[in-house]
Amino acid sequence: MTEKLPEGSQHAHDTAEQAAQERWEAVDRYLTDLLAPDDDALTTALTSSESAGLPSIAVAGNQGKLLHLLAASMGARTILEIGTLGGYSTIWLARALPDGGRLISLEYSPEHAEVARGNLARAGLDHIAEVRTGAALETLPKLAAEPGAGPFDLFFIDADKKNNPHYVEWALKLSRPGSLIIVDNTVRGGAVVERDSTDPSVVGTREMYALVAREPRLDATAVQTVGVKGYDGFLLARVVS
Numbered sequence: 001m002t003e004k005l006p007e008g009s010q011h012a013h014d015t016a017e018q019a020a021q022e023r024w025e026a027v028d029r030y031l032t033d034l035l036a037p038d039d040d041a042l043t044t045a046l047t048s049s050e051s052a053g054l055p056s057i058a059v060a061g062n063q064g065k066l067l068h069l070l071a072a073s074m075g076a077r078t079i080l081e082i083g084t085l086g087g088y089s090t091i092w093l094a095r096a097l098p099d100g101g102r103l104i105s106l107e108y109s110p111e112h113a114e115v116a117r118g119n120l121a122r123a124g125l126d127h128i129a130e131v132r133t134g135a136a137l138e139t140l141p142k143l144a145a146e147p148g149a150g151p152f153d154l155f156f157i158d159a160d161k162k163n164n165p166h167y168v169e170w171a172l173k174l175s176r177p178g179s180l181i182i183v184d185n186t187v188r189g190g191a192v193v194e195r196d197s198t199d200p201s202v203v204g205t206r207e208m209y210a211l212v213a214r215e216p217r218l219d220a221t222a223v224q225t226v227g228v229k230g231y232d233g234f235l236l237a238r239v240v241s
């Protein structure tokens with residue numbers, strides 16, 4: 001938060017922000033317990049990630065359920081994820097696929113990929129979901145060159161935010177009319193409105209929005225979110241042609 005506040009009001013401001021965060025978390029717990037509780041495989045995906053020292057930045061349970069519902073609603077048969085971490089979002093997405101469906105998830109870190117592969121196997125999804133190691137900007141061209149690669153019905157982009165414009169370009173290349181592109185973390189505590197930001201994540205996300213806005217093949221919106229993940233948001237773009 002960068003807003004300037006009158007002398008003496010900083011403490012009250014911090015306390016108010018903390019109270020807001022606690023409220024958002026309580027509501028997320030309420031909604032998630034009722035509608036999107038983790039089962040054993042999802043719980044283990046998080047605990048094994050934590051034990052292995054992975055950062056706690058997976059999507060929230062209710063967000064994972066949203067990904068699942070979107071994939072199921074559109075009848076997705078093929079999904080490409082960029083940014084696997086321990087495979088938590090991967091499990092939510094792969095569980096929406098029908099028999100014969102396929103998910104490929106791209107992950108830079110071999111350590112993260114190994115944890116994710118274990119979690120996918122425990123979830124009984126290793127025949128559906130495959131984790132490929134390497135920087136996505138290197139693995140995407142290889143994937144695109146494979147015979148029969150794509151088109152993918154749904155893309156979940158959730159890796160290094162500075163490359164978001166490139167990832168959306170690749171998603172477009174690997175899409176068909178009707179594909180859905182979802183990009184995570186596109187509000188960043190509101191920092192996305194800072195046009196002079198030098199934070200590469202903010203710069204990359206703003207370039208991604210500009211690209212999406214001028215791309216006639218995409219019809220898009222973005223939504224702000226609050227909850228256990230703080231204040232953030234996501235972009236949804238439908239490939240129209």
Ligand code: SAH
Nearest residue numbers: 058059083085088089107108135136159160
């Ligand atoms: N989608 C996951 C969270 C992903 S966190 C979930 O919600 O459960 C972001 C992941 O992107 C991290 O594991 C990080 O290692 C990976 N990453 C960062 N840079 C990358 C790159 N250049 N190519 C592929 N993956 C990358």
Ligand code: DHB
Nearest residue numbers: 057058059158159184185
């Ligand atoms: C970060 C990355 C994410 O994908 C996320 O959902 C939250 C935080 C991060 O890099 O800090």
Ligand code: MG
Nearest residue numbers: 057158184185
């Ligand atoms: Mg994310």
